[in-house]
Amino acid sequence: AKQAGRATYRIFEAKMDQELQARKALEYDLRQAVLKHELEVHYQPLIDLDSKSIVAVEALVRWRHPSRGLVSPMDFIPLAEETGLIVGIGEWVLEKACTQALSWPQLRVAVNLSPIQFRNRDLIETVRDVLTRTGLEPARLELEITESVLINDASSALDILNALKDLGVRIAMDDFGTGYSSLGYLNSFPFDKIKIDRSFIGDMNGKDKSSAIVRSVITLGQSLNMTTTAEGVETAEQATFLTQEGCNQIQGYYFSRPIAADEFTIFLENWTGF
Ligand code: C2E
Ligand code: CA
Ligand code: CA
Numbered sequence: 001a002k003q004a005g006r007a008t009y010r011i012f013e014a015k016m017d018q019e020l021q022a023r024k025a026l027e028y029d030l031r032q033a034v035l036k037h038e039l040e041v042h043y044q045p046l047i048d049l050d051s052k053s054i055v056a057v058e059a060l061v062r063w064r065h066p067s068r069g070l071v072s073p074m075d076f077i078p079l080a081e082e083t084g085l086i087v088g089i090g091e092w093v094l095e096k097a098c099t100q101a102l103s104w105p106q107l108r109v110a111v112n113l114s115p116i117q118f119r120n121r122d123l124i125e126t127v128r129d130v131l132t133r134t135g136l137e138p139a140r141l142e143l144e145i146t147e148s149v150l151i152n153d154a155s156s157a158l159d160i161l162n163a164l165k166d167l168g169v170r171i172a173m174d175d176f177g178t179g180y181s182s183l184g185y186l187n188s189f190p191f192d193k194i195k196i197d198r199s200f201i202g203d204m205n206g207k208d209k210s211s212a213i214v215r216s217v218i219t220l221g222q223s224l225n226m227t228t229t230a231e232g233v234e235t236a237e238q239a240t241f242l243t244q245e246g247c248n249q250i251q252g253y254y255f256s257r258p259i260a261a262d263e264f265t266i267f268l269e270n271w272t273g274f
């Protein structure tokens with residue numbers, strides 16, 4: 001039995017070793033990716049429901065891996081966060097997105113901030129520098145953060161958000177409804193926008209609980225004077241429901257997947273509403 005146990009342990013060890021190797025390899029590749037310019041930013045439109053016009057884009061990072069193809073951020077952001085690489089990647093995405101936004105003069109650009117970036121001492125300076133370097137009007141930049149950045153140290157989170165607001169940028173709460181005690185946060189932090197998580201949108205059928213939740217978040221946003229955005233809109237029915245309920249903006253595959261900048265320029269030129 002002891003013998004078998006040792007053998008099992010060796011197999012376990014070997015497996016751990018393999019996983020560690022794979023992780024190390026991915027980490028090495030990711031460091032190279034940054035140096036070899038394999039990262040790209042794709043853009044997805046946000047549509048204003050009053051005017052039926054495109055008012056903003058969300059910048060979403062992708063990795064064009066030489067052998068793996070286009071790698072989803074879900075497959076490398078966690079590693080980038082664990083290794084700290086996200087700080088450099090995040091700054092690169094921010095600068096790329098702000099520069100790109102200059103060629104779409106009427107649009108705001110939304111950039112995701114990782115909790116790791118959020119806790120980095122240099123965040124405020126980085127954002128200020130990028131705005132200065134690119135010349136993008138601060139009010140055209142929207143930073144998306146999730147509730148998780150608020151839980152550990154609410155008072156320093158508030159300081160950071162206030163400092164960002166002082167730069168003139170806008171702050172959006174991303175993935176609203178998936179985190180912890182969302183309602184209190186809306187009250188205590190200076191959010192300009194609530195993004196209703198796509199899990200609620202995908203579940204809606206008009207009479208169910210998800211529709212009721214979406215409806216109340218829209219009402220909540222209205223009374224708190226925040227813009228409401230629904231993400232993950234995939235059908236005409238969802239778009240109609242959200243329009244009826246007074247949601248301000250929608251985003252989703254129904255209009256466009258995230259696409260490369262030149263593709264988006266064409267998309268924008270051809271947009272005639274929906
Ligand atoms: P997120 O911030 O919630 O971004 C929205 C995600 O929903 C994007 O996935 C987008 O492609 C996807 N999406 C948009 N419309 C639809 C739809 O109609 N249906 C469905 N099923 N999905 C839709 P993506 O691009 O794979 O990004 C995943 C996550 O990775 C993002 O979620 C965000 O948390 C993170 N991420 C992406 N880019 C960055 C970045 O530059 N920095 C950081 N820190 N995180 C990023
Ligand atoms: Ca987002
Ligand atoms: Ca989101």
Ligand code: CA
Nearest residue numbers: 174175197198
């Ligand atoms: Ca998300």
